[in-house]
Amino acid sequence: MINESKLLERLSKNDASAYKLLFDTYYIWLCNYVCSLCNDPELAEDLAQETMIKFWEKRKKIIVKISLKNYLFRTCHNEFLQHIRKKKIKVDFLDQVRWDALTAVYEEEKTPESNRIEILNKLIDQLPPRCKEVFILNKLERRKYKEIANDLGISIKTVENHMSKALSFLREHATSFML
Template sequence: MKYQNHNIEKSLIKGLRDGNQKSYKILFDQYYNWLCNYVYKLSKNNALSEDLVQNVFLRLWEKKSTLHITSSLRNYLFRSCHNEYLMHLRQQKKEIDLLDELKWKALFQLYQENEKLQQEEDWLKIEKAIAKLPRKCQEVFKLSRLEQKKHKEIAEILGISTKTVEIHITKALRFLKTNVSGFFF
């Protein structure tokens, strides 16, 4: 019986190599459901199983003239379906990895945009609070913190003592710490 099956397989393979559609249809009818069941056991997805098995049969027809089967036809188709399923998993993993990468890039960009907006809002709060300081205190604070001038330079620019500069800066810092949440100057 096994010898007879072997001869039938050889005949079908030869017919397939010669482009005989009847041989192809016999192969398809004989193995399609069995292969779909095998792939379904791996994937638990009927539609995917059918797609993958159809891909194997499509490639079998496309490569019929160069077909080289050294084992049984059944083993060849079995291995082909198994490999097709593995290729599907690899492709799926690549797609998931790509989606993860895109998701993290989008989240990071959103975070940066939110951070920038938050900084702008914080700066507006600071500017409003600075505007509430007495004029001289504002000038000293801006020269000190925004223009990075030393106390002695500020004293010379404004014509006041360095002690007065220190008093204005202390007053401004105290006011900002109590009126601007998260103030860090």
């Protein structure tokens, strides 16, 4: 087990051996993760490499609030989503929702927050398909209602209705679990 805080400190001081350790420790995991999303090993390698390069370029500015491993997985996941947006590839929106559950698997301990995330993911899975899709686009991808409406070929009012329905359902059912 590597000491992440010391590794981050060494990275901020331009320690190439620390970067090699980071790369050797996480690169294959990142490749496997992206490959599980897209079933394309070459794309997975490209995105994992891009993640590692960006990490090195921004190493002095990066503030890791979660574990370094989770930070890298989140960054790699975002690279994958950016790739999809650029290529306008249809994605299984469930993969985006399950990201938080996957993150919890990689954490050493289960926290009350990770349990809440699992409950929330299960509740989101219960939403009607279009409602779930709109909710994920808005809350996880942080897209505006107008963008969602354009991409899905529906009116902004329909997006608002789906969001209202999703939030109402989640508030109603999550209250008993989140207390």
